[in-house]
Amino acid sequence: NILNRHREIVAERVFAPGADMESHLRSSGIPMMSLESHKPIDRFDIIGFSLLYELNHTNMLNILELAHIPFFTRQRDDSHPFVIAGGPCTCNPEPVADFFDAIVVGDGENVILEMSQAWLTWKASGNHDKKTLLRNWSHIEGVYIPSFFKPNYDENGFQTLVPEFANYKTVKRAIVDNFDHALFPDAPIIPYGKPVHDRLRIELARGCTRGCRFCQAGMIYRPVRERSIETLLSISDACIASTGYEDMSLLSLSTGDYKCIFPLMDRLMDRYRSRRIAVSLPSLRVGTLTPELMQLVKKVRKTGFTIAPEAGSQRLRDVINKNIRQEEVENTIKNAFSLGWQVIKLYFMIGLPTETNDDLKAIVDLVKKLIKIKGPNGRRGKLNVSVATFIPKPHTPFQWASQISLADSKKKIQWLKSNLKMHGVQFKWQNPEVSILEGLWARGDRRLSRLLVNAYKKGCKFDGWSDKFKYQLWKEALCDSGVNIDFYTTRIRNTEEPLPWDYIDTRVTKDFLKSELKKAKKGEHTVDCRSGDCNNCGVCDFKIIGPKVFNNCEERVFKEKLASTDDIKETFYKKLKISFSKQGQAKYFGHLEMVKIFLRAINRAGIPIKYTEGFH
Known part of the structure; x- marks a missing residue:
């Protein structure tokens, strides 16, 4: 585009x-x-x-x-x-x-x-x-x-790079400083077959400064840069008109942290509810998933929610700077079940730095507590619990940490699998063999x-x-x-040894990463600079590069609007009969693909559709 x-x-x-x-x-x-x-x-x-x-x-x-x-x-x-x-x-x-x-x-x-x-x-x-x-x-x-x-390798096998030119020794990460004016593909190509993410995807913000110490994206995409409501509405209108999509997903590393999320959702629902276009928020943090936000999301149809406590114990969440409390997790699940959601996804990691058996047991204890929460009809919801092995990534405070071995990963997952066999809980996990190879490639060098x-x-x-x-x-x-896989994965690195990626300047300084590693060992928090003081990570110069958020958005009165569930009244409609033939490669389209093709073509044409109301 x-x-x-x-x-x-x-x-x-x-x-x-x-x-x-x-x-x-x-x-x-x-x-x-x-x-x-x-x-x-x-x-x-x-x-x-x-x-x-x-x-x-x-x-x-x-x-x-x-x-x-x-x-x-x-x-x-x-x-x-x-x-x-x-x-x-x-x-x-x-x-x-x-x-x-x-x-x-x-x-x-x-x-x-x-x-x-x-x-x-x-x-x-x-x-x-x-x-x-x-x-x-x-x-x-x-x-x-x-x-x-x-590349040059010393007697310990550590790689350093020797530059050919004296004025080209490092590579500084490129940053789009004005994300609100950044180009967006407002006419994406629509595949006839069903892709994995069969919906319109709009990036409402880039960057996250929550500071989770395991999260590479949270470090390498700094600073936070938001698009304005007006820009997002313009993008969504253009994309819906060009694609005919019936689902829209608002993307960012932490969508709920978008400063104007309530007014944005409110205006999107006003625009698209009559056309049955659903809006989903795939990356919501526990503290941002409020009842008001859930009410807005369910106005068209309930989309899925994934909650990521990451660790079962508060101690380990403090180590990784995941600043959420168990009470917040419980309240979020309770709100979701009470508003009609029947399935919630939970995401955890194993093998995090300083993890003990007590931390593993805390995952099981938390799930046991959450599955007992009931909805308004007295029924319990369902939890899809997903677990992956922690992989230390470059340019994070844990880039020097050890990844647990393949054997340990299999052992921990088997233990969780045995102890999470309970009604209403579905347990999924990432293949440990996949995880160990991910770790190899994440911190590898040219010898690979x-x-x-x-x-x-x-x-x-x-x-x-x-x-x-x-x-x-x-x-x-x-x-x-x-290739000795342990050299790249399970070995603990010294913070002074050369790293293969040292010449890549993400703008986050190595001194900041080292200080965060020290704070992790002490279980100390680092606040989000979006709403707190600057943490001196090194990214912002506060002239061209800096956090750009929209705080001056107008809040509407939600409670009265949310309480209203009046359907759009239609006084007249007529049926249309469409005759068609499939020619060329179109002869390979199946029935469900044809239904999607026509539905989206009608949406693109702007023809209002009368939907059935169901039996209840």
């Missing part, structure tokens, strides 16, 4: 193919092509990957191989396109650095345009030496050129690139999908590559 606004730039999409499609491409000798024009992707000038999850790295290799593009930058010549990447995994890009010509660190909205303009200038100059363009890209804030840094290629050649693909994940193949690849 951002790129295609410019006449001289064309951006098209490519996705990793499923196994059957991949087999067809290979057997037929067909190269990987773009979705829009079916142009082989090796004929594009730049190929960009979004690195969203560590266990999707093998898919990147598969796409390159299907496009007949060598994996490593050193194997590619001037006939090959530039291969670049962005996304959250780039805050430690070292494990995949050898595969990319350039990597974007931070907010990419402006950077990708600057890189594209630099390419156009380079192309027009007639100087087609790749290194010239890479040098020009290196001057753009947020752009990392891996080939300009050479050979491991990735070995794993891919053994058949590892779609490792983020549980039915495709094959840990045995990864074990073989680890052995063949000579």
Whole structure:
């Protein structure tokens, strides 16, 4: 969307193919092509990957191989396109650095345009030496050129990087300082098939300063930057008109912390309730999930809620700076059940720093207490309890911490599984084998690139999908590559040892992270600087970069409005009969897909719809 606004730039999409499609491409000798024009992707000038999850790295290799593009930058010549990447995994890009010509660190909205303009200038100059363009890209804030840094390993196996240029020693994270004016894709492409998140997604704020010490996103996306109500309403109107979606999700790291959440929800409901467009708030903190907010959400239909205590005991929540009390969790569950919600999701982590058996037992005790809470009809609700193994991430106070071993992770999960067998509780957990590999890639260095290629050649693909994940193949690849997984995962790091990602400047200082680690060991809190004093994390200069929140929003009177559940009265309607035929690729659409296609087409056309009212 951002790129295609410019006449001289064309951006098209490519996705990793499923196994059957991949087999067809290979057997037929067909190269990987773009979705829009079916142009082989090796004929594009730049190929960009979004690195969203560590266990999707093998898919990147598969796409390159299907496009007949060598994996490593050193194997590619001037006939090959530039291969670049962005996304959250780039805050430690070292494990995949050898595969990319350039990597974007931070907010990419402006950077990708600057890189594209630099390419156009380079192309027009007639100087087609790749290194010239890479040098020009290196001057753009947020752009990392891996080939300009050479890894060096000491006798302990620690990696440091030796820069090629004296004026290019660090890479500073790119930040969109005025998020309210940032471009938003208001005409997203609507897939005919059902995707995982089949709804309109609007980012209402970026950044979080709650300061949870395990949370990488809370550190690398600072400071908090909100969009105004007027901007969000304009975006939602444009997106609904262009997509016809019947569900809207308001996204941020902590949606309930948005300063004007009540007026925003109120105005969204006024706008869309008659059209049966539901609004969900997927990332709500316990203290922000109030009865008034729940009332607003349920006006169209009840969407899901996930509550993340993270730890069962107050002691451990203090260690990780998760400043919520058990009473708040209980009251939130009680409010949700009393307002008609029947299922609530709970999220916990195991293996957090300083965790003991008492902390594990506290998870069970908390769930036992919560499942006893009853709704207004005297019935108990249901709890979906999800547990994942804590993974220390770069640029967090716990980046020096140990990850628990695979054996310990399995043992703890088995204990919870046995002790959470109770009526109304469904227990889910992340595969510990997945967690240990996530930890490996999260804090790895360039020596892992050979491991990735070995794993891919053994058949590892779609490792983020549980039915495709094959840990045995990864074990073989680890052995063949000579990688000691404990060196990267279970080892406690000294705060003075060099880290592979030290040259990445997220703007959060290492001194701040060290001070937070000390406070964690003492169980001391750090307040949210959104509403408290500055914590001197290092991100803000308070001239250009700083927190931007909207405090002057008008609050409406909610109680009278919330009490009203009058339906929209319609005095006249008529039935329309639609005749259609399915041609071309549309012949593959199933019945449910056709229903969605027509419903959204009607919504896009602005035709008012009469809905059935049910039997009760």
